[in-house]
Amino acid sequence: MATTIIQTEKLVGKRIRRREDPRLITGTATYVDDIQMPGMHHAAIVRSPHAAAKIRSINIKAAAEAPGVVAVFTGKDTEKVGPVPCGASLPGLRVPHHYILAIDRVYLVGHPVAVVVATDRYLARDAADLVEVEWEVLPAVADPEKAIAPGAPPVHPQWPDNVAFVYHQEGGDVDKAFAEAEVVVKQRITSQRLIPSAMETRGVLAEWRGADRQMTLYTSTQIPHLVRTLVSGMLGLEENRMRVIAPEVGGGFGSKLNVYSEEALMGFVSMKIGKPVKWIESRRENFLCTIHGRGHVDYFEVAAKKDGTILGIKLKLIQDQGAYHQLLGPAIPTLSVLMMPGLYRTKNVRAEIVGVFTNCTPTDAYRGAGRPEATHGIERMVDILADELKMDPAEIRLKNFVHNEEFPFPTATGLTYDSGDYAAPLQKAMGIVDYKKLLAEQAEARKQGKLMGIGICTYGEICGFGPSPATPAGGWECGTVRVEPSGKVTVLTGSCHHGQGEETTFAQIAADELGVDIDDILVLRGDTAIVPYGIGTFGSRATAIGGTALYFALQDLKVKIKKFGAVLLGSPDVSFANGQVTCNKMGKSVSFKEVAAASYRAMKLPPNTEPGLVSTHFWEPPNFTFGFGAHIAVTEIDPETGQITVRRYLAVDDCGNIINPLLVDGQVHGGVAQGMGQALWEQGVYDDNGQLITGEYTDYAMPRAHMMPWIQSEHTITPSPVNPLGVKGVGEAGTIGASPSLVNSVVDALSHLGVRHIDMPMTPEKIWKLVAGGKN
Amino acid sequence: MKINLTINGKKYSPDVEPRLLLIHYLRDVAGLTGAHIGCETSLCGACTIEVNGKSVKSCSMFAVQADGADVLTIEGLAQDGKLHAMQEAFWNQHGLQCGFCTPGMIMACKAILDHNPNPSDDEIRHGIEGNLCRCTGYQHIVNSVKAAAAAGAGK
Numbered sequence: 017m018a019t020t021i022i023q024t025e026k027l028v029g030k031r032i033r034r035r036e037d038p039r040l041i042t043g044t045a046t047y048v049d050d051i052q053m054p055g056m057h058h059a060a061i062v063r064s065p066h067a068a069a070k071i072r073s074i075n076i077k078a079a080a081e082a083p084g085v086v087a088v089f090t091g092k093d094t095e096k097v098g099p100v101p102c103g104a105s106l107p108g109l110r111v112p113h114h115y116i117l118a119i120d121r122v123y124l125v126g127h128p129v130a131v132v133v134a135t136d137r138y139l140a141r142d143a144a145d146l147v148e149v150e151w152e153v154l155p156a157v158a159d160p161e162k163a164i165a166p167g168a169p170p171v172h173p174q175w176p177d178n179v180a181f182v183y184h185q186e187g188g189d190v191d192k193a194f195a196e197a198e199v200v201v202k203q204r205i206t207s208q209r210l211i212p213s214a215m216e217t218r219g220v221l222a223e224w225r226g227a228d229r230q231m232t233l234y235t236s237t238q239i240p241h242l243v244r245t246l247v248s249g250m251l252g253l254e255e256n257r258m259r260v261i262a263p264e265v266g267g268g269f270g271s272k273l274n275v276y277s278e279e280a281l282m283g284f285v286s287m288k289i290g291k292p293v294k295w296i297e298s299r300r301e302n303f304l305c306t307i308h309g310r311g312h313v314d315y316f317e318v319a320a321k322k323d324g325t326i327l328g329i330k331l332k333l334i335q336d337q338g339a340y341h342q343l344l345g346p347a348i349p350t351l352s353v354l355m356m357p358g359l360y361r362t363k364n365v366r367a368e369i370v371g372v373f374t375n376c377t378p379t380d381a382y383r384g385a386g387r388p389e390a391t392h393g394i395e396r397m398v399d400i401l402a403d404e405l406k407m408d409p410a411e412i413r414l415k416n417f418v419h420n421e422e423f424p425f426p427t428a429t430g431l432t433y434d435s436g437d438y439a440a441p442l443q444k445a446m447g448i449v450d451y452k453k454l455l456a457e458q459a460e461a462r463k464q465g466k467l468m469g470i471g472i473c474t475y476g477e478i479c480g481f482g483p484s485p486a487t488p489a490g491g492w493e494c495g496t497v498r499v500e501p502s503g504k505v506t507v508l509t510g511s512c513h514h515g516q517g518e519e520t521t522f523a524q525i526a527a528d529e530l531g532v533d534i535d536d537i538l539v540l541r542g543d544t545a546i547v548p549y550g551i552g553t554f555g556s557r558a559t560a561i562g563g564t565a566l567y568f569a570l571q572d573l574k575v576k577i578k579k580f581g582a583v584l585l586g587s588p589d590v591s592f593a594n595g596q597v598t599c600n601k602m603g604k605s606v607s608f609k610e611v612a613a614a615s616y617r618a619m620k621l622p623p624n625t626e627p628g629l630v631s632t633h634f635w636e637p638p639n640f641t642f643g644f645g646a647h648i649a650v651t652e653i654d655p656e657t658g659q660i661t662v663r664r665y666l667a668v669d670d671c672g673n674i675i676n677p678l679l680v681d682g683q684v685h686g687g688v689a690q691g692m693g694q695a696l697w698e699q700g701v702y703d704d705n706g707q708l709i710t711g712e713y714t715d716y717a718m719p720r721a722h723m724m725p726w727i728q729s730e731h732t733i734t735p736s737p738v739n740p741l742g743v744k745g746v747g748e749a750g751t752i753g754a755s756p757s758l759v760n761s762v763v764d765a766l767s768h769l770g771v772r773h774i775d776m777p778m779t780p781e782k783i784w785k786l787v788a789g790g791k792n
Numbered sequence: 793m794k795i796n797l798t799i800n801g802k803k804y805s806p807d808v809e810p811r812l813l814l815i816h817y818l819r820d821v822a823g824l825t826g827a828h829i830g831c832e833t834s835l836c837g838a839c840t841i842e843v844n845g846k847s848v849k850s851c852s853m854f855a856v857q858a859d860g861a862d863v864l865t866i867e868g869l870a871q872d873g874k875l876h877a878m879q880e881a882f883w884n885q886h887g888l889q890c891g892f893c894t895p896g897m898i899m900a901c902k903a904i905l906d907h908n909p910n911p912s913d914d915e916i917r918h919g920i921e922g923n924l925c926r927c928t929g930y931q932h933i934v935n936s937v938k939a940a941a942a943a944g945a946g947k
Contacts, residue, residue: 041866216830266891269926712833720920
């Protein structure tokens with residue numbers, strides 16, 4: 017047995033490789049579909065091919081009699097289960113009852129209508145094809161602006177205007193700001209539908225043990241505890257009778273920050289057949305039935321003085337909600353409103369959101385969730401304003417940034433920006449790319465008829481979701497440290513990482529605080545029977561909140577360690593450092609390992625001393641954290657083809673203190689790839705009948721390796737005062753910074769042709785037409 | 793149908809349904825769950841393995857087509873407890889995040905070096921264009937292949 021090595025070198029801040037990787041690179045990790053159980057059955061789901069239709073009848077006879085089939089269920093069987101929950105609450109929000117299987121009507125392509133259960137996954141799929149549904153096809157609407165126009169087909173007949181909610185927010189005196197304006201710029205800006213497309217599709221394995229009245233639900237989720245609370249409620253099962261396990265989770269990006277009908281459906285099926293049952297989402301189902309992101313049409317107006325000072329911002333935001341509200345759908349555009357002033361000082365804002373039902377897949381949180389849309393809007397508007405005033409885009413930003421001495425800065429939308437030096441990343445980025453030289457190069461290129469663009473985005477991000485009053489399910493996190501009798505350390509966290517690397521970063525934090533070797537620390541997550549409770553991983557919150565909960569649990573633990581050490585040393589005058597409890601007066605010390613053993617053996621404890629060495633801390637953050645940064649994209653456009661080449665991409669992000677720079681680089685690269693995907697290639701396209709045209713990888717242009725440029729990732733560091741780690745969050749920064757910097761760059765390349773705005777994705781066809789025809 | 797094949801040096805003689813996909817045979821029958829199913833349409837590459845030394849997407853091949861074949865999966869890459877240089881490189885360079893595409897990606901990257909021991913960035917990027925990753929933006933994967941090449945992982 018390895019002896020405990022005393023750790024004296026600090027690990028936080030070190031570029032160390034991940035501890036979770038050995039199982040992942042050897043193919044021995046366990047994702048949901050890797051789990052097999054004795055007696056396990058397989059489910060296949062029959063789904064609607066129509067975006068809107070009444071169900072006249074469902075004939076399950078042939079399917080039920082097919083080889084291997086043990087059961088077929090339809091909406092009549094599952095009517096009492098559910099509904100699929102919407103956790104968002106807004107005044108006047110219309111929430112359609114979301115049955116787990118359709119009853120008599122479907123509202124989107126992919127709407128589940130029946131489930132076939134068989135002994136084998138092939139036989140289940142065979143039989144699913146034998147379910148006969150007689151449809152009465154109804155007119156559908158797939159575009160949010162068409163949906164709220166008079167005469168549009170109603171998505172839900174009880175709400176003929178297709179309006180899900182209207183939400184207003186206002187700060188300062190907008191009318192005065194616009195009355196005093198010397199210039200007003202307006203622009204319609206869309207942020208198209210995106211399909212999150214984690215490489216692992218969703219999957220659920222439900223195991224009901226009737227005699228024990230206990231359910232284990234394996235599901236690919238970012239939020240196992242919330243799934244347990246909500247799905248047990250949907251099934252009418254006592255919460256403590258359900259255990260939810262998120263095994264290895266193959267990416268989420270917000271798409272697994274949800275509660276889905278299939279989670280309850282598999283629970284229902286397992287209870288009915290008394291056997292474990294597994295459902296693995298096909299990629300086609302993933303495109304149709306897992307939430308989409310974005311889906312904005314934004315009408316922006318910005319009022320300013322001639323010197324570039326922004327006076328006020330108005331926004332009318334039309335949010336395509338899809339056919340239903342999933343867990344957080346209606347809350348997502350409200351985050352856009354919170355973030356709409358960006359990094360700028362203006363105190364006058366007015367926003368109206370119209371949430372609209374369409375016969376499409378529900379929209380919900382996708383990497384960035386509301387903040388990329390807001391940033392894209394304000395950063396495009398600032399460039400449009402700069403163009404109008406013939407100002408440099410960097411200069412106008414520097415003029416309007418919140419000043420360093422103004423932190424904590426109360427924003428027009430009710431937030432309090434924690435800390436920042438907003439000019440620093442921009443100035444650093446301009447220095448790295450040699451901005452002046454680039455401008456000269458661009459002027460020369462234009463003389464030669466070449467199209468070159470320089471695009472700047474300076475963004476702010478609400479990270480660390482979030483104080484509980486601002487988060488639908490509570491915004492705290494839970495951390496537990498359990499020192500085993502042998503001195504090995506087990507960390508349990510309510511964060512539920514799915515690729516971010518907290519098995520490594522949280523071990524770094526614990527190793528530093530306890531002074532033990534990192535190899536003595538094991539980080540566990542994703543099992544409601546192991547972790548007391550947790551909110552989960554999303555919204556750039558894991559390190560800022562989960563890491564901080566762990567930090568405070570470690571502080572509580574250190575108090576206990578000192579107490580036990582004092583008993584062993586026979587002196588109350590002790591300190592704990594580098595894995596040793598020491599009494600300087602006596603010149604004696606005991607090791608962490610000895611303390612651990614003594615705490616459990618409990619031989620010499622004074623009366624009323626609690627044995628054991630375990631500490632749990634639920635940490636409630638007093639505020640969000642606010643990361644920020646500046647991205648610069650340099651592009652070239654081939655006028656013959658409209659092809660955009662990203663010649664240079666620089667991200668300077670300030671995510672506060674950095675626990676592991678290697679992992680932060682990975683987050684930035686991946687985030688930028690998703691933002692670049694939105695800017696250049698990706699779009700969820702529906703036809704007028706509500707059919708998803710981009711419903712496979714053949715048609716949905718997710719970035720591939722040869723499409724991506726090299727990304728340079730740099731940082732400034734402004735610690736957050738909100739948590740003792742000084743961290744802010746970086747999971748979504750790349751995504752937020754990428755789309756505006758790229759669109760600003762391409763618009764800049766074409767600005768001398770009169771182009772002022774381009775909607776995403778900036779396909780070669782779109783660009784070629786602009787080059788050929790001039791103005792947008 | 794009775795078939796014979798060798799997987800990672802071990803002989804198997806299963807009786808399989810003609811329509812059973814090779815990936816389902818590997819995962820559900822042989823218990824080798826390293827290769828993953830990301831799309832079932834050969835577009836994502838999560839199921840990439842080697843069949844007779846050639847890189848193959850095992851979701852687009854029937855198990856019966858592997859009759860007589862020599863199959864290598866991610867599970868067979870490490871030898872005697874020692875990681876393959878490509879696995880080591882992915883670990884060192886942070887070439888993975890969620891890990892779902894990783895087994896297929898590592899097999900595809902190994903195949904690049906098998907044919908071209910010192911590929912350029914461009915050759916690496918085109919070499920893995922059939923393998924999707926949603927997490928990394930591919931940059932650390934490119935770094936991994938370069939590091940493996942520098943360590944002499946190519947033939």
